[in-house]
Amino acid sequence: MQFTFQCKKKRCNFRNSNATPFPICEQGERYHGVLTGLSVEISDSTQSQSLHDNGCYGKGSKSRGGPASGDEDETLLLGLEESCFLAYYLKVLEIKNQSGTSVDWEGFLKVAQDLNDRFLENLACYLYLKSKNWVIKSGIKFGGDFLIYKQSPRNFHASFLVIVQTHSDLDYYQPKNLKGVQRVAETSDKDVLLLTVDCRTVLTVGQPKEDSSHIATPEALKEISVTETIVRRFNYSSFVQSKQ
Numbered sequence: 001m002q003f004t005f006q007c008k009k010k011r012c013n014f015r016n017s018n019a020t021p022f023p024i025c026e027q028g029e030r031y032h033g034v035l036t037g038l039s040v041e042i043s044d045s046t047q048s049q050s051l052h053d054n055g056c057y058g059k060g061s062k063s064r065g066g067p068a069s070g071d072e073d074e075t076l077l078l079g080l081e082e083s084c085f086l087a088y089y090l091k092v093l094e095i096k097n098q099s100g101t102s103v104d105w106e107g108f109l110k111v112a113q114d115l116n117d118r119f120l121e122n123l124a125c126y127l128y129l130k131s132k133n134w135v136i137k138s139g140i141k142f143g144g145d146f147l148i149y150k151q152s153p154r155n156f157h158a159s160f161l162v163i164v165q166t167h168s169d170l171d172y173y174q175p176k177n178l179k180g181v182q183r184v185a186e187t188s189d190k191d192v193l194l195l196t197v198d199c200r201t202v203l204t205v206g207q208p209k210e211d212s213s214h215i216a217t218p219e220a221l222k223e224i225s226v227t228e229t230i231v232r233r234f235n236y237s238s239f240v241q242s243k244q
Contacts, residue, residue, distance in 0.1 A: 007159055010156060022055050023057070023090070024054050031093045033087075034097070040083040041061075041076070042058065045067070045072070047076075052067060052076060057086065058076040058079075078093075081122055083095060084218075089218055125164050135148065135151060139161055143161075143184055157190075158188075159191065161184070178231055186233065191231065194230075199224050
């Protein structure tokens with residue numbers, strides 16, 4: 001049976017439906033953000049709108065989606081994974097701390113891992129999904145790590161609820177637990193995508209996970225392997241029809 005994922009288009013059409021999947025920067029120009037702790041904040045309204053229109057990065061501080069409230073003091077809040085992607089992979093974002101000092105890769109990784117000890121695994125999955133050209137948003141409201149969209153969330157509903165797991169989590173995601181996650185996703189026409197991350201190739205045996213010195217550059221994450229598993233309830237009627 002051929003697998004096709006859910007791709008439900010929204011009824012209303014929004015502007016910038018043909019926006020690029022990556023930010024547009026003139027030669028030498030960069031976006032500027034401040035690491036506030038839980039996120040990276042873009043205060044310039046022009047840069048905020050540009051980042052959200054091209055790639056759907058971030059969320060408005062006073063809006064459900066992009067910065068659309070119209071308030072002058074509304075900012076764009078970038079998640080840690082997308083901030084890292086923009087700053088250290090695309091190199092279009094400069095991140096500073098609240099004192100005005102630039103935050104390098106090692107400094108950012110330390111802050112992120114202090115907030116989320118599974119940040120490294122989440123970042124590896126974020127890069128994996130980006131390489132497949134998915135639009136990625138937070139999945140916390142559905143009990144997952146990410147929601148992924150074929151195109152802009154303005155035009156499409158999410159196709160998958162993404163759960164990030166490591167080899168140490170394999171005992172937790174038993175059929176009973178997976179069924180609960182799958183039921184939550186199914187109520188809004190989503191499938192569940194399990195991404196299993198193997199960091200053993202970059203983590204030295206006996207080395208504490210919070211010590212990020214073994215990941216000296218962003219390119220080191222290329223050694224991490226990600227395996228995907230799609231969870232979907234078996235529909236016997238659809239299976240018989242496809243065979244016919």
